[in-house]
Amino acid sequence: MSKHRPHLYLAGGWEDDSIPLDQGARHHLVTVLRLRDGDSVTYTDGRGTVGLGTFAGDAVTRGNEVALERPRPMLTMAVAPPKATERSRMVVEKLAEMGVDRLQWLDTVHVEGRVPKIPKRDAWRSNALEQSQGAWLLDVASPVSLDDLAQDAVLWVATPGGEQPQPVSGPLVVAVGPEGGFAEHEIPLNAQRIGLGDRILRVETAVVVSAALALYHLGRSATRSSGLEAVLGAPS
Template identity: 45%
Template sequence: MAKHVPHVYLSGPWDKSQLSLEDPQFRHLSGVLRRVDGSALTYTDGLGTIGTGTLHGRAIERGAEQVLDAPRPLAIAVAPPKSIDRARWIVEKLQEFEVDALIWLRTENGQARPPKPDKSVKWAISALEQSRGGYLMRIEQVGGFDSLLRPLVVADQAGVSAVTAIKQDGAICIAIGPEGGWAPGEIPNDAPVMSLADTVLRIETAAIAAAVLVRTISRSDGSD
């Protein structure tokens, strides 16, 4: 196997030819991955720029950089699951599919609190680095339906096929409900409802299924 090239997130703006690494990043690169001066790495600001550089002391010497096309806008609003592991899965997997924004959704039957913001961001950065992406997902702590972007599609077993709903409505926001389901009258009138499977999906499964569908359907259409 070719030696793996580490991919590092460094928040911008970058105004120097060398970008300082934070202590944990440097310790990981030198201590765990055994990289030395001159080792190749890639880096991103999480806003679409990816560069190829080298390790230089406790910094990255910048090299060629490019700005990636932005993925199609997509926010996923999710009622937080009770288990922190499942919340972490949601953050990681939505980041892997380059979802723009994860919004922890306040719902009538949802009883769990969202994970703390610093934790969520750490999980997202780690998934960004691991998946070699260029866009870091935003995480909004708690929103209700009013705060969500439109067109909005709501996941529910009673709805039409997900592919149909996503193609027709060009959803830019998808809402996933809590373990107890939506309360009567809770789903906004302007939001069509889509079904993701014949079975009952867990929150994290529905969230990732929605991300997979929007991302892959938009790629096959050749749209951005």
């Protein structure tokens, strides 16, 4: 049985032949994963570069690296924060794991939750990036209204009784409202109202379902953006 090879998020700006590890990363690799000097790891800067290197105690020695093109079309999930912190955590983690490009928090009439604090958010998205062996760190933006969302993208709004979504060829924004839904006056006239089935879903469930639908209709559902096949020379 082959040994698990960790995938690490190491913030960019690499200049030397080795990348220093902070104390938390070293502790996890040595104490939890039982890595030894010379064991192989994969790593990413969260901006599309992935590499295959070796663990060297307090650093990762760089090896073969590949710079990837970002998957297109771009997908932004616009979400009203759920009331409980753990539910917001699920939103961040699942979108990061699925390879969504951007999470745009929404400020709506019926919103109940608060945007998670930055240290928690950053830990959630970086851990999810490592777990999913991704190459692109989820971008997270401060709350805006539906009217302030990107005007150059197709806008889907998840609503009860909405239509079946159709394939999209350009950038897409998918909006998921709070438990009480969007107020009617909040929904822009140019939005396509999409349905997610007959049941009323929690915010975090609706986010995962609508993100999966969006990736499928963008033609990205079968795309692997990790690039690990390239640096390893075979599927990981």
